[in-house]
Amino acid sequence: MNSPPKEVDAPLSGDWLYRQEGLVLGPVSGQELVKRLYEGALDAQTEVTMVGTHHFRCVSDTEALRLVLAKAQAKWRVDAMDRKVRERARKVRNVRLAAVAGLATVCAVGAWAGARYLAVHNPWRTESGEATISVEAPTITLARARGRDEDLVAYPLDRPSGGGRPGRTAATGPGRGAARGPGQTSEADSDGLNTAPQFDRAAIMAVVAQKQRALYPCFAEEARRAPGLNARIPVEFTIGNDGHVTKVWVDNAQYQEGPLPDCLLRELQKWPFRPYEGERANVGLSFTVGRTG
Numbered sequence: 001m002n003s004p005p006k007e008v009d010a011p012l013s014g015d016w017l018y019r020q021e022g023l024v025l026g027p028v029s030g031q032e033l034v035k036r037l038y039e040g041a042l043d044a045q046t047e048v049t050m051v052g053t054h055h056f057r058c059v060s061d062t063e064a065l066r067l068v069l070a071k072a073q074a075k076w077r078v079d080a081m082d083r084k085v086r087e088r089a090r091k092v093r094n095v096r097l098a099a100v101a102g103l104a105t106v107c108a109v110g111a112w113a114g115a116r117y118l119a120v121h122n123p124w125r126t127e128s129g130e131a132t133i134s135v136e137a138p139t140i141t142l143a144r145a146r147g148r149d150e151d152l153v154a155y156p157l158d159r160p161s162g163g164g165r166p167g168r169t170a171a172t173g174p175g176r177g178a179a180r181g182p183g184q185t186s187e188a189d190s191d192g193l194n195t196a197p198q199f200d201r202a203a204i205m206a207v208v209a210q211k212q213r214a215l216y217p218c219f220a221e222e223a224r225r226a227p228g229l230n231a232r233i234p235v236e237f238t239i240g241n242d243g244h245v246t247k248v249w250v251d252n253a254q255y256q257e258g259p260l261p262d263c264l265l266r267e268l269q270k271w272p273f274r275p276y277e278g279e280r281a282n283v284g285l286s287f288t289v290g291r292t293g
Helices: 030-039 063-120 201-225 259-268
Strands: 015-020 023-029 047-050 129-135 139-142 231-239 245-250 281-292
Touching: 015 030, 023 030, 030 063, 129 201, 139 201, 201 231, 201 259, 201 281, 231 259, 245 259
Parallel strands: none
Antiparallel strands: 015 023, 015 047, 129 281, 139 281, 231 245, 231 281
């Protein structure tokens, strides 16, 4: 901020009186009078006089103070602009703080509403209690033939050579039907062709472990359709050589057809398995659906 001159002219070196609200105040030195002008305590209409003259005049009419008044007025304008800038910055800061506080409030209310919704509308809750869904560890085998009344899991006719003969189904007896891990030796069938699986068991396990909970909503929907549901529902699906699931079996007579297998197939077709060659992989998952309360 601007400051008054350290030295004043000779006429201001004496003592001065000034009037404010009908009161005569002072005496003050000329330098103190200038200081008060710069501070805004006095203005152009303030009446002043030197001690001993008793002839009061407005500051604007006092020759010795005109230049000082002009400098003080310039300072007042600068100070006023500075106050406006500070006030504007303060308002902007307050608006920003209010916006942040409002956003935090909205987030808190949203989180509370979401928690309340989940507590009231649990997606895995039946009408008479909360459905509990659990899954057992997955099993991976070679694709096999299903029962008489079910489709056969057949190998594709355009499979690469060396992966077994077209149309054969995987055997499930000793030494057959289990996926081989990396580094294991391969088997050959009676005609000498290599029938060892070429899929990556670890990669399949990783996808299943990551995605298996995506099937829970299908069972939750079934629990809502059938209040009081309490059952173990084994599920099997085969991964095609292109990495896509095209068929799912529900090994529970009550759920082999209808919304549940359709829902499971829609979800399983989204799972990102890697394409592979050779014998097709069959994945088994057993889900237990029940309720508490």
